Amino acid sequence: xxxxxxGIAALGVIGPALGVGIATAAAASAIGRNPEAAGAxxxxxxxxxxxxxxxxxxxxxxxxxxxVL
Amino acid sequence: MSVAPAKKSSTxxxxLLAALGVILLDAFAxxMFGGVGLNNFPGxxxxxxxxxxxxHVVFDLGGDPTHAASxxxxxxxxxGSIIMSWVVMAVVIIPLTIVARxxxxxxxxxxxxxxxxxxxxxxxxxxxxxxxxxxxxxxFLACFLFIVVSNWSGLIPGVGRVHEFRAPTSDVNVTVGxxxxxxxxxxxxxxxxxxxxxxxxxxxxxxxxxxIEKAINHFVxxxxxxxxxxxxxxxxxxxxxxxxxxELALTVMTTITLAFIPLAxxxxxxxxxxxxxxxxxxxxxxxxxxxxxxxxxxGHDEHSPAAAGDGATAGAESRVAAH
Amino acid sequence: MSTLDPAPKxxxxxxxxxxxxxxxxxxxxxxxxxxxxGAYLALFSxxxxxxxxxxxxxxxLGHWIDGQLxxxxxxxxxxxxxxxxxGAVAAARLVQxxxxxxxxxxxxxxxxxxxxxxxxxxxxRLKGRVE
Numbered sequence: 001x002x003x004x005x006x007g008i009a010a011l012g013v014i015g016p017a018l019g020v021g022i023a024t025a026a027a028a029s030a031i032g033r034n035p036e037a038a039g040a041x042x043x044x045x046x047x048x049x050x051x052x053x054x055x056x057x058x059x060x061x062x063x064x065x066x067x068v069l
Numbered sequence: 070m071s072v073a074p075a076k077k078s079s080t081x082x083x084x085l086l087a088a089l090g091v092i093l094l095d096a097f098a099x100x101m102f103g104g105v106g107l108n109n110f111p112g113x114x115x116x117x118x119x120x121x122x123x124x125h126v127v128f129d130l131g132g133d134p135t136h137a138a139s140x141x142x143x144x145x146x147x148x149g150s151i152i153m154s155w156v157v158m159a160v161v162i163i164p165l166t167i168v169a170r171x172x173x174x175x176x177x178x179x180x181x182x183x184x185x186x187x188x189x190x191x192x193x194x195x196x197x198x199x200x201x202x203x204x205x206x207x208x209f210l211a212c213f214l215f216i217v218v219s220n221w222s223g224l225i226p227g228v229g230r231v232h233e234f235r236a237p238t239s240d241v242n243v244t245v246g247x248x249x250x251x252x253x254x255x256x257x258x259x260x261x262x263x264x265x266x267x268x269x270x271x272x273x274x275x276x277x278x279x280x281i282e283k284a285i286n287h288f289v290x291x292x293x294x295x296x297x298x299x300x301x302x303x304x305x306x307x308x309x310x311x312x313x314x315x316e317l318a319l320t321v322m323t324t325i326t327l328a329f330i331p332l333a334x335x336x337x338x339x340x341x342x343x344x345x346x347x348x349x350x351x352x353x354x355x356x357x358x359x360x361x362x363x364x365x366x367x368g369h370d371e372h373s374p375a376a377a378g379d380g381a382t383a384g385a386e387s388r389v390a391a392h
Numbered sequence: 393m394s395t396l397d398p399a400p401k402x403x404x405x406x407x408x409x410x411x412x413x414x415x416x417x418x419x420x421x422x423x424x425x426x427x428x429x430g431a432y433l434a435l436f437s438x439x440x441x442x443x444x445x446x447x448x449x450x451x452x453l454g455h456w457i458d459g460q461l462x463x464x465x466x467x468x469x470x471x472x473x474x475x476x477x478x479g480a481v482a483a484a485r486l487v488q489x490x491x492x493x494x495x496x497x498x499x500x501x502x503x504x505x506x507x508x509x510x511x512x513x514x515x516x517r518l519k520g521r522v523e
Binding site for chain 2: 431438478479481482490494
Binding site for chain 1: 432435436439440443444447448451452455468472476479480483484487491494495498
């Protein structure tokens with residue numbers, strides 16, 4: 001049962017995965033349109049993707065905790 | 070035009086024949102031996118063929134046969150990962166030494182290839198660290214070569230399955246050791262660049278006009294300290310998790326599917342091994358560059374002293390070159 | 393370019409002449425601007441894993457304190473929240489500092505490129521005048 005819990009908790013990674021994918025696509029097309037601003041776009045992308053990733057990390061930590069505790 | 074499609078179909082036919090041969094071989098083996106190791110097919114077979122997380126002791130130096138090996142262990146012994154890391158060191162060091170002994174003015178053959186590889190890697194490192202990173206390129210290259218060759222050594226068939234050989238980076242003890250070496254290295258460089266007092270001043274900031282500002286500075290210093298502790302743990306855990314997880318995935322795929330299907334995963338693992346080597350060495354370089362920066366209040370100054378120095382040096386060099 | 397060759401100076405600075413490429417330092421700087429983006433990959437990987445380690449470490453520490461004090465899951469929750477916050481702040485600081493470093497590098501590269509172009513223009517103009 002614990003393993004099922006962990007698996008269900010880890011399903012929460014789907015959302016951040018979609019978010020990071022969308023952000024990457026947007027950043028790529030933005031760099032394609034305006035290559036001069038590539039540095040600034042990369043910075044914004046890193047910060048936005050980090051926010052998305054933080055929520056995914058929460059799901060993984062909950063999964064691991066449900067196995068450990 | 071007429072040759073290419075015929076060739077393509079012939080390779081396809083060869084692959085199909087090979088796959089059919091593998092299936093026939095499997096069927097023949099099951100028929101001959103009656104499926105000896107195949108009871109409770111997927112679950113138990115996978116469990117039996119998984120690589121244990123604790124490395125296997127090959128030579129026992131402690132003289133205590135009843136000692137049970139555990140993950141973090143200070144018992145004197147030579148494990149399979151230590152033997153494989155000697156092999157990796159030999160593979161990295163011996164060819165480079167031989168080539169370095171016989172350097173020629175006009176490079177050819179192996180020397181040409183090695184010069185190309187090392188030059189492109191060092192210009193890659195310079196792109197991240199700037200001109201000031203030239204001193205750290207040797208450490209960068211050493212990290213990169215050891216980790217990439219170790220990662221790829223786990224993909225040789227048999228390594229990880231026999232007890233005597235195991236990819237070094239799939240053992241958590243080796244990756245923790247690497248992370249500690251990197252940790253000592255970038256702190257040493259930080260102390261060398263800023264001086265001992267200046268470096269400690271990053272973590273124990275005592276400046277501040279009023280008590281509130283002082284408290285904030287203490288809090289920021291404590292946060293820096295936490296960041297420093299998290300760094301080596303992340304370095305070790307990422308490398309270990311990626312490589313060990315990749316090997317487990319390869320094992321499971323080879324157990325439950327036929328041959329040729331795990332080949333795709335094998336290619337992915339080659340890529341992941343290279344990527345992890347790049348990430349580890351780039352992060353060590355970035356941490357070294359950050360450790361060499363002086364401590365300064367956030368938002369008050371636009372450019373860090375080291376980066377401004379880099380810019381000034383580049384400008385000065387170009388001005389010198391102009392005349 | 394011929395009167396003051398920068399190569400001997402950098403050799404003296406960095407010691408090991410084998411690491412020196414024969415290229416002009418300006419050209420090395422120009423080369424770097426194209427391939428030096430591997431840092432973003434490493435940085436992105438570092439954000440996630442440092443959050444994970446800090447969060448998990450805080451939660452497990454809280455669990456251990458709960459076991460010692462025989463209290464409910466108070467310290468577990470506190471450790472979870474505190475670990476996540478600390479990890480987020482640490483990752484943000486790392487990203488901020490690294491991006492600043494890379495931006496400064498980028499600016500230096502662009503300046504060097506512009507100066508080189510200006511110099512080439514000047515040289516061409518001078519040449520035309522002499523002829």
